[in-house]
Amino acid sequence: MVNVKIVKWEKAKEVICYTVLSLALIFYLLPLYWLIITSFKTPSEVFTSPPVWVPSKLILDNYLLILGYVRGVWAEAGAIYRYQSIIPFLLNSTIVSSLTTIVSVLLGALLAYSIARLKFGGKSLFTWLLSLRMIPPAVIVVPIFIIFYYIRLVNTWWALILAYLITNIPFATLVLVGFFNDIPKELDEAALIDGCSRISSFLRIVLPLSLPGLVAASIICFITCWNELLLATALTTTQAAQTLPVYTTVFTSQVERGTTWGPAAAGGVIAIIPMVIFSFYIQKYLVRGLTMGAIRG
Amino acid sequence: MKKEKLLKTSVLIDKYARIIFSLPSLIILIPLIVFPTLYLIYLAFSRFDLTSMSKPEIIGLGNFIRMSSDKYFFGSLINTFIMVISSIILEFILGLSLALVLNEKIKGKRILQLVFIIPMMIPPIISGLTWRLLYDKFGPLTYILNMIGFREIDLIGNPMLAKIAIIITEVWRSSPFMFIILLAGLQAIPVELYDAAKVDGASPFQVFKHITWPMLIPAISIALTLRIIEAFKIFDTVYVITYGGPAFSTEVLSLYIYRMAFRFGDMGYASSLSYVMLLILTILSLILLRITKLERRMGW
């Protein structure tokens, strides 16, 4: 009796699992599919009824348009379709994200070492850092904007980097404290007794052993900066410093030019490619990184 | 004797080391935090209208008095709470279901995991853009709804539907967060417990109620805490899909502050709004952190 019940349940479970999985796959992947396919569509196929799931014609013109080259469909369109090239924005995003990440992880590692090994600060420092991590950008945007206005930093890379450091240094610190705590204290102590200085033990023992943690923290920091919008829109005015998310908003307000969702989708695809690549690398330590050590992935 | 001497010197080195290691980050962090915070407080008590003034002037409690009768402020608070609560509930259900499913023996687990975390990694504004494409009046979702029988439907133009649209997008974007944390929590449950339950002849529901759920509570509380605080800051999605419309139905707190500061130029009032948002969030986090004892889990 018991066996039959279990077998029935196992079968039912399998069906339920695969149903849920399929529904979930559709739910999560369909929008992405739509985004990608729209970026290759001709303008006349973007919004049709019935909607075009498999376009009759795939064009690269949308991508060329946002890179600055008016070709194919857009050259024929008659009206002068010219968009700002996405390249300066890509550059800005890359530089701002990279510099913020490097500084955050470096300084974070130092601070994390002093918290984990040197008993610096205490619960209050920890709580303070945690709270910094959680500050909404909407709260700091106004005073930061005005302060940067007074020191003429608006619309520069530094404006964004400094603003992003506020949340990223605490984040990197908290993540790395967890990873450092994993490394047995005996290792450092052995090195110290052998005559190593603190700094040297830090560089030669702790850092290499916590490499996965450094990578995880770096990738998450990079992603956070790459994706950020509110501060980026508020603190920058031209392509000299605007980042990729801001570029996307350019399209949603240029709707007046007629439907140009093709290039908008193309911009979207370009923006998500690095993130998809990163998610592959970071899978293993993602949970640990995101919960700052509270849960081991 | 030698060991004592060595230990003593290492204590000395420790003292210096502490400063050397902590200083760089603190030198950068503290000014970056202290100045804006002080300035925020200063601005919150002043009037600074960019359209007609070039310097702030202090007006005491004026902004806060204005806020107490500002129905747009309360409206945006309510909107924010509604969206946070709805999306969290849905995200939890979705994340838990997926975690339970992926905890079983499924083929291609790793790839599925990878696929399911993608919505969380892409810039929120791109996820907003993606759904904006889907929600458009002439887009696929409207078409499908029309076919089912709902005619004359505009997912973005109708106040009630617009809220739902935003919530769905947020759920899509953030449920992977719940999913991976809950999955990690599930994977941490020792298999022996399940085996013991099997031997005892427990039904699947009993297993869930008495083993899975209790062991999962720490992970659940962490996921909920982090996610609630994050959800409160919602901005990007609304910015790109509805920009607060139609008729204020999707105006969230972050957006209201942003609009007040950068379109109306009313920096003083925007600062006082920010200040209140900070207070609300602090209280919220304190309550949540207390309940979940997050810090303890993180190593303290």
Next chain:
Amino acid sequence: MGEVKKEEKKVSRRDYLKYTGAAIGGLVVGGALGYVLKPSEVVEKTIEKPVTTTIGAATVTKTETVEKTVTATGVAPPTKVKITAAIMSAHGMSDSAEDAAKRFMKLHPEIEIEVIPIGFDILLDKLLTDYSTHAATYDIASIAYHWIGTVGMYLADLDEIRKAYPEIVNPLYDWEDVPEILRNTYCFWKGKNIGLPFVDGCLTLFYRTDLFENPEYKAKFKELYGYELKMPTDKELFELNWKMLRDYAEFFTNKVKWREGEQYGVSIPAKVGDPLLSTYCCYFGYYRRSPEGLKTFGPVDPDWGDYFTSDHKPAFDPRISDLGERALNEYIEMTKFAPSAVDLDWVTSCDPFRAGTTAMFFGWGGYWPYLTGGDSPIRGKVAVCMLPAPHLGGWNVAINNDSKHKKEAYMFIEFMTNKENCKYLYETLTETPYRWSTFEDPVLKEKHPDHWVLGASFKTGKVTTRPKIPVLPKLEYSMGATLSPAFVGQAKPRDALIACADEWIRIIKEAGLS
């Protein structure tokens, strides 16, 4: 065994790190190098002769004295003055600016102009940010006239520039050529001349000629309503009123089937924000400028516009007079004959008309080419006429007070907006003009069926305007929030208007204006 496995794992992770690090490093280095080593443009300069331009029937000879710059290859060209212009990107405005910039740069090779197109929704935010931080990112900007109050204090006084550099002022510019209302609305603020008119636009009525000239429909209409189904034309001008338009809309929505599938009498926007503010101003302005309105509310203050009485109170307040409520009721009723008006803004309300599903359309004159050109389904079947009280939209170009190149900026905006360019841009890029010389040009009248409306609107003297005061964004926002429930039946129009008036009074008081 376990140790070996661990080693393997460590190695593979290190490989990951290496590759990622290398990729990021490569990107950063490459980007930095690319930025630094960007090839500087080498321009070949030619010597210019005096320029004669022939536009339309008029041949205008303008001799421009040009500085000759001859550069031998290998010698670095003298540093150019670089100025930036932030121009709104919709319906060809930034394209017109770019075209003008190209021609200007040919005449003045030592000046380089970069036109930055910015979308309507974010333009005001960007300008406010740039101006208030004195970052001087944009030397020139196109400013919608109702924003002038908001950014006015950051704009340069053009008279001062003219005084400082008298040699650059073009004596043929001809101020009188610009209609007075445009001069007052676009160019002046608090007595200062802060801009030059660039694009004007009046809310116009577009209609389907095949429907309104159909004898069968005309007969049926006369039968049902008792008067002629007719639209004013150039040859036969008469004044429409809102009741007539309402009847037309009702007729073509319910009373006669002129199309397979959905049909509506009119397509009008009622979306919260700029569309609602402007269209309601159009409705209310009609009453504001009527004799009764002028008596009750006093003359219209050019800075405060048609929404206010002469002593700066909201004129649509039902407690002052019932004209506001009447206008709102008519507006709301009109939306019943239109496809989901509350969701539509300017462009999206244009599409149903263009697709052929509505008989009329309230929109900006600048949409004419979109509706009648290329592959438009209704081309050849569209005509325009004036609304009962044409509502003014439009843009000027203004100079940033913090700009370091005010002289060159002034040269450009004066060039961009002079007589020849007004005509030229209208002809080539159909940019709506703002000068009598263009309005009255007989050749243009022949070529463009929509041309007569432009001048005729100004001749009526009933052109209505929006407020130009600093708190305009807040007013626009609160009007949207308070009035839109009335459109969906969630509030009575009278209550909505009272709420709106109270909001406006509060906002104005808080700002210390009155």
